[in-house]
Amino acid sequence: EPEVTQTPSHQVTQMGQEVILRCVPISNHLYFYWYRQILGQKVEFLVSFYNNEISEKSEIFDDQFSVERPDGSNFTLKIRSTKLEDSAMYFCASSEATSGTGEQYFGPGTRLTVT
Amino acid sequence: AQRVTQPEKLLSVFKGAPVELKCNYSYSGSPELFWYVQYSRQRLQLLLRHISRESIKGFTADLNKGETSFHLKKPFAQEEDSAMYYCALSGGMDSNYQLIWGAGTKLIIKP
Numbered sequence: 001e002p003e004v005t006q007t008p009s010h011q012v013t014q015m016g017q018e019v020i021l022r023c024v025p026i027s028n029h030l031y032f033y034w035y036r037q038i039l040g041q042k043v044e045f046l047v048s049f050y051n052n053e054i055s056e057k058s059e060i061f062d063d064q065f066s067v068e069r070p071d072g073s074n075f076t077l078k079i080r081s082t083k084l085e086d087s088a089m090y091f092c093a094s095s096e097a098t099s100g101t102g103e104q105y106f107g108p109g110t111r112l113t114v115t
Numbered sequence: 116a117q118r119v120t121q122p123e124k125l126l127s128v129f130k131g132a133p134v135e136l137k138c139n140y141s142y143s144g145s146p147e148l149f150w151y152v153q154y155s156r157q158r159l160q161l162l163l164r165h166i167s168r169e170s171i172k173g174f175t176a177d178l179n180k181g182e183t184s185f186h187l188k189k190p191f192a193q194e195e196d197s198a199m200y201y202c203a204l205s206g207g208m209d210s211n212y213q214l215i216w217g218a219g220t221k222l223i224i225k226p
Contacts, residue, residue, distance in 0.1 A: 004158075033213065042217065042219060043159075043216040043219075044216070045213050045214060045216075048212070056210060091159065095212055103149075104212070106151075106159040106160065108157075108158045
């Protein structure tokens, strides 16, 4: 069964550094998402991506964040200058969404630790 | 405001006992409601959604529009049900299917 994959599983970075989190969604899916979960808190929506552009983004997704689908396979989340409060689990998800049910399939997550 | 509320952070029941995980929502339109589960060291996965009205692993959830609730129930809990459970809401195509999440309930089934 196809799965969403994410790399790396754990990323440690220093404050102010740029990080790129990578995701490979399920190949025939059309919608792509990033969520984050700060330790002990709820899952929060960051951004959705459809037809090669951002379709929705939350207040969290400020100018420090960007997403790309550089090669039709990968879906990346870049944080330009990391802050301590960016430490969280970042989940990628994808959805076929053609049936209208919007079921999302999640990757295993990348744990980002900013020191 | 769009919101999903799971009032219990932790629910602990004995094996064989009934389980009910509560979820209430606030949404102006007609949402789709989901329950996602995360077993230890595994990824988030869909457990069930209200439109399919199915039972998965013995769990059911009924959407009550009057009470704006989507509680998850199972008549007889099993130890393998121990996990984090998240209730989530989607506005459908209008919101590009983004999910709004509850805070999650940790379910512990005691032997």
